Amino acid sequence: MNGAPYTVLRTRGLAKQYPVAGGRRLVAVDGVDLALDAGRTLALVGESGSGKSTIARCVVRLVEPSAGEVWINGRAVHAMGRGSLPELYREAQMVFQDPNGSLNPRMTVRQVLHEPLRLHLKLDRERREARARQLVEQVGLTPAHLDRYPHELSGGQRQRIGIARALAVEPDLLILDEPTSSLDVSVRGDILALLLRLQREMRLAYLFxxxxxxxxxxxxxxxxxxxxxxxxxSGPVAEVFARPAHPYTRALLSAAPVPEWGVTRTRLRLAGEIPSPIDPPPGCRLVGRCPLAQPGCSAARPPLVEVSPGHLSACPVTLTAGDRP
Structure with missing residues (x-):
């Protein structure tokens, strides 16, 4: 890689629906556009069931999208045949939430790391072993861990092995699906620091x-x-967190813990329940819960509109009324 910026991941109109009884469909992802450049981290946030993990799985075709387009390093992933997907996995890898479930309990760490090196890079045994030793050291472990089974490792060590396995094929994109949420609080900071160091060293793009x-x-x-x-x-983290334009973003941020003692924050509370994804509202999906909703919000789904450079919001009420903190 050179130092020039370029787009590693792009999606356009990405959608996923699941058929349910009665001929209806559950809408998991609906028309998502994303862009992620080399060396940068794009975070997907939202409540459970909002579609974050479905997007991740659609990007690497673990789940087949219902519609839309995906490009990784300029290659049309959505147009690839199943037989071409191994080529995709040289460029994009996933680190899963639960390291216990993502590692084969019958395989040693050595076997876990040798497998992608054999399947994707076609390395001989000697070069696989050298690369495996390099990988465990790269994620802060030692070659002594190569002979251990997953149950002989701590949760943090297992997640480090999951990261090492993802790095084995030298991808440009890592999809990190809640990579620290199942770990002890004391370990989470170490794993995040490791990911930041690896990104600086390898100029990886992270979908987090x-x-x-x-x-x-x-x-x-x-x-x-x-x-x-x-x-x-969507937009730069500093801008969105400082000046959230959508009521849902404002509600999320107002509910987050405040790190400084004695500092309070005005809560924006959403009423009611999340609508069913089987029968989502035709207009703004937040309309039944939003304290700022107007009659026109139910008419049509609002598009994302730029409110400042690179900062997009899909709430016409806050854009026209200037109702921003």
């Missing part, structure tokens, strides 16, 4: 899925806020 806004503030360059399958606000 999380519900923890403090993690977003610490690790991400840009953020996309999801609600009921769609993006309602």
């Amino acid at each position: 899925i999380t519900h923890d806004l403090q993690v977003v503030r610490h690790v991400a360059d840009d953020v996309a806020v999801m609600y009921l399958g769609g993006i309602v606000e």
Whole structure:
């Protein structure tokens, strides 16, 4: 890689629906556009069920999208046949939330790391072993860990092995699906520091899925806020956190813990329940819960509109009324 900026991941109109009884469909992801450059981190945030993990799986075709387009390093992932997907996995890898579930308990760390080196890079045994030793040291472990099974490792060590396995094929894009949420609080900071160091050294692009806004503030360059399958606000983290334009973003930020003692924050509370993704509202998906909703909000789904350079919001009420903090 050279130092010039370029787009590693781009999606356009990405959508995923699941058929349910009665001929209806559950809308998991609905028309999502994303762009992520080399060396940067884009965080996807939102409540559980908002579609964050579905997007991740659609990007690498673990789940087949219902519609839309995905490009990784300029290659049309959506147009690739199943037989071409191994080529995709040289460029994009995932680190999953639960390291216990993502590692084969019958395989040693050595076997876990040798497998992608054999399948994707076609390395002989001697070179696989050298690369495996390099990988464990790269993630802060030692060659002694190569002979251990997953149950002989701590949770943090297992996640480090998951990261090492993802790095084995030297991808440009890592999709990090809640990579620290299942770990002890004392370990989370170490894993985040490791990810930031690896990104600086290798100029990796991270698609970082999380519900923890403090993690977003610490690790991400840009953020996309999801609600009921769609993006309602996106932009640079500092700008979105300082001047949230969408009521849902404002509600999320106002509910987050305040790190400074004695500092309070005005809560923006959303009423009611999240609508069913089987029968989402035709207009703004937040309309039934939003304290700022107007009659026109139910008419049509609002598009994302630029409110400042690179900062987009899908709330015409706050844009026209100037109702921003």
